[in-house]
Structure formats: C-alpha cells, structure tokens
Amino acid sequence: MAEQVWINMGPQHPMTHGLWNLRVKLDGDTIVDADPEMGYLHRGVEKLCEVRNYLKPIVLMDRLCYVSSLTWAHVYCKAVENLMDIEPPPRGKYLNVIACELQRMASHGMWLAAFLADLGLLTGFLYSLRERELVLDLLQLMTGQRMNQNYPRPGGVHNDLPPGFEDEVRRVFRYLRRQYKGYKKFLEDSPTFLMRTQGVGVLRKEDAINYGVTGPNLRGSGARVDLRELDPYDVYDELDFEPVVYEEGDTYARYKVRFGEFFESMRIIEQALDRLPQGPFRIKTPKRAEGEGYARTEDPRGEALIYIIGDGSDRPYRVKIRSPIFVTLSALPMMLRGHRIADVASVTGGIDVCVGEIDK
Amino acid sequence: MSFEEQLTQRLPERFPEGIEGAEVVQPRRVEATAKREDLRAICTYLRDEEGFEHVSCISAVDWVTHLENVYHLVSYQHNIMLQLNVQIPSEDPWVDTVSDIWKGALYHEREAYDLMGIQFRDHPDLRRILLPKDFVFHPLRKDYAGE
Numbered sequence: 106m107a108e109q110v111w112i113n114m115g116p117q118h119p120m121t122h123g124l125w126n127l128r129v130k131l132d133g134d135t136i137v138d139a140d141p142e143m144g145y146l147h148r149g150v151e152k153l154c155e156v157r158n159y160l161k162p163i164v165l166m167d168r169l170c171y172v173s174s175l176t177w178a179h180v181y182c183k184a185v186e187n188l189m190d191i192e193p194p195p196r197g198k199y200l201n202v203i204a205c206e207l208q209r210m211a212s213h214g215m216w217l218a219a220f221l222a223d224l225g226l227l228t229g230f231l232y233s234l235r236e237r238e239l240v241l242d243l244l245q246l247m248t249g250q251r252m253n254q255n256y257p258r259p260g261g262v263h264n265d266l267p268p269g270f271e272d273e274v275r276r277v278f279r280y281l282r283r284q285y286k287g288y289k290k291f292l293e294d295s296p297t298f299l300m301r302t303q304g305v306g307v308l309r310k311e312d313a314i315n316y317g318v319t320g321p322n323l324r325g326s327g328a329r330v331d332l333r334e335l336d337p338y339d340v341y342d343e344l345d346f347e348p349v350v351y352e353e354g355d356t357y358a359r360y361k362v363r364f365g366e367f368f369e370s371m372r373i374i375e376q377a378l379d380r381l382p383q384g385p386f387r388i389k390t391p392k393r394a395e396g397e398g399y400a401r402t403e404d405p406r407g408e409a410l411i412y413i414i415g416d417g418s419d420r421p422y423r424v425k426i427r428s429p430i431f432v433t434l435s436a437l438p439m440m441l442r443g444h445r446i447a448d449v450a451s452v453t454g455g456i457d458v459c460v461g462e463i464d465k
Numbered sequence: 466m467s468f469e470e471q472l473t474q475r476l477p478e479r480f481p482e483g484i485e486g487a488e489v490v491q492p493r494r495v496e497a498t499a500k501r502e503d504l505r506a507i508c509t510y511l512r513d514e515e516g517f518e519h520v521s522c523i524s525a526v527d528w529v530t531h532l533e534n535v536y537h538l539v540s541y542q543h544n545i546m547l548q549l550n551v552q553i554p555s556e557d558p559w560v561d562t563v564s565d566i567w568k569g570a571l572y573h574e575r576e577a578y579d580l581m582g583i584q585f586r587d588h589p590d591l592r593r594i595l596l597p598k599d600f601v602f603h604p605l606r607k608d609y610a611g612e
Binding site: 143144147149151152312315316317318319328330335336399401408410412414422423425427431432434435436464465 | 493525571576
C-alpha cells in the first residue's frame, strides 16, 4: 500500500476562490481525509462592530461577502430592527425583497461562472458573468452601486426606486429567461458536465441537517427548508413562490437547485413590483438600544443569522455573525472521502464557497 | 395550545433544576436559560424527544462579570427556534460540548474557543480556527481593547 500523504490545496490554488486552504490526505489519488483551514481573510468584523454606532456596521456587513453583500447588510438591519423593536413601512419591506432577490440572482450568477470555470468550462464562465452584469446594472440603477451597495437600513432602505426601474427589470428578465433556458440546455446536454457532477460529493439529508448545512446545499439533499417559506421575514409570506428541492444530494442536484432559484427569484421580483405599495420607504430609528435581538434570513448560501446585544449606548455590545458556508465546510471532509482528487474542484465549487463571510 | 407553549411547560417539568425562565417571546421563538452542568442532558433531550435537529448558531458573549453562551437551536419539523442562554464563570470557562449531538456545532465551538476562550469539554478537535495557531489571547474578550 502506498504511503498516505497530506497535501495542501491552497491558500493559492485555482479551486479556492479566495484565500483558504483545503488540506487533503491522499492514498494514491483517493482522498481519505480532508481538513479545511481558514482565517486568511479574518478582519475581525465582530470586534469592529463594537466600536461603531448602529448605522456604521452596515458597510462592514457589505464587505462580509463580496459576492452577496446586500443580503448581509439586510440581515444586520433586520437584527437591529428586532433589537430596537421597530417595524419598517410596507414599501421599505418590498424594496428590501426586490434588492435581496436581485442580489441572489447576481450571487448565483457568480457562482455559476466560478463553478463552470472550476470544471474547465470557460465558455460558460464568460456567458454567466455577462448575464450577471445585467443584474448588477439593475442593482446599480436601484442602489447606485454594482457591489457593496450600502442600501438596507434599520427601518427601511436608503432610497426609493428610480423612475423607469420597473420597465427595465421586465425587459432584462425577458432576455435573461431566454438566455438561461439556453444555458440550462447546453449544460445538461453536455456529457462532460454530467460526468463531473452526477454522483459526486453526495450528501445525505440526515447528515446535511446534522452538520448544519443550510440553503441550496440542503435543498439539493431533499430537505424542503427555505427560511423565506418556513420563517418568513419582510413580505415573503405575501408572495407566491416555490422552494426548489432536489433529492439526489450530489453536485448536480445543488446545481439544479441554484439554477431553479434563479427563475424563482425573477418570479418573486415581478410579483413584488406588481404589488409594490405607495408610502414611505423608511422610518426614523432610535440611536440607542438595550436588550438583545436576532434575525435569520435565507442568504444565497444558506441560513444567515446575526445576534446582536445592546447595552443602552449607541454602539452594539456584541454582534455575532452566523455564516452559512463556515458551517457547511465542516461537512466537506465527509463529502470528499472516497473521491478522487480531481473531484475536489467539483465538490467545493458546488457548495459555493465565499471566503469573506467564512473568515469574517 | 401551540407547540411553543407546550415546550415552555415541558422543559421546566423535565429539568426542574436545569431550566429557568422558559417563555414564548414571539411566534416561532422561544427563550430559556440553562445551567451549564445540565446542558448536555437538555440538548440530548431536545434533539431526541422534541425534534430539534439543527444547531443554528453558538454565540459567546463576554459580560465582564461572567461569560455566556447563547445557543440558537432550530426544529425544522415544528418550525420553531429556541434560544438557550448558558452562563459560564470567567475564571473557569468550561462548558460541555454539544458537537457530538449536532455535528454542526463543531466549527461554532472552535470559533467560540478561538475568539472568546471558552473551553468545550470533550470537543474532538478544539483548535483555533480563524486566528493563527500561535496566537496567545482571545480577541473578543472585553479586556482586549479594540480601539
């Protein structure tokens, strides 16, 4: 029997998408164990929040995950609202839903691009980034920024919709629906793509739940867990959508979940635009708060939770961030065992790693 | 009676010493305080008999006078979230691990140890997770100045 060796995939490695290190123990080219190492991007966001007033951490939260910044600012604002016991006006809630779903589309677009690049399908990478740019244009129209939008606020959002936004959304969505149907066909007809994804990195439903895996990765294992449906926040209980669930638990199922969510997000945004109420989009909030509050939302990567404690001053006493991918990585060694080293890119690409939110 | 209300009654009945102040704070949200000596028994009971299959978050808080662990436990089948606060004395900061009950707690506990210095007894792999191995202090403690 050959000697078993530990090798480092990272911190600089094409499959890592950011700085982290996956140590894998190999027997020949079969993985017998793995150990993710992170912390290269640790900025101490939780500590930084403790020395700023309640509004300022929003820009820090934007930088938690560089692929999906708006949803993190949103969950922070929900936690502050819960702490201060305030309720944003209906229009503010609807605008938050529209912004978060646009961000989810952009995030899934970035995921698809990175995932296909991991598999060596560089054409798909370029297609997906090109379409993501259109979603980012919509976000820019809405918030003023492509990325790091600084848009949600405790008690609503920063600004109202610009004129002509609705027409622009519908025009772009018509185009995206057509394009993504084509991409779906070209991926699912490709034997190479199916070979690299089907039956790879299988995660059973019980293991996924026990390991705290959430979001699209859990729904790819057959659990119908979508916090927008189970524990609705903002106005998701007024909107009609269907969580995308697949049973197989492999990388291919996770791909199908995210692809389906892309279309669901478009449905949600169109409904929200149809029902968008008039009125104020933001209310004033107190400067100081005492007590505790938390919010959990369905981030593009899973369950995001922020737990916040106020001590009566104008700064949070403690902010704790639950990053979904941080927890999902603990299931990675189990998913990798028994696979070849060539499958690592498919598995880690399939769970949609974002180092910014892992390392905080 | 809703499941939340039943749970707030059953928990103190089952653990008269271990559980205090169980209450429903809003729909789908329950809070309680647990003794650290009984934490493992309570968590095993919650998983096996009340259907809490997911540990969402473990937050360590430094209250200067003492430390506190806040467990956010989720039951998907009953669709509720239970917040369990556990007080820990600063001079002897240990608490039993729950990582064998829910594997999802593995990294949360490593993080709480790394940043707040809480010792999780019987954790299989209690190493620093975000900070370098040779770091000597726990930066989220309040006695470490952040400014």
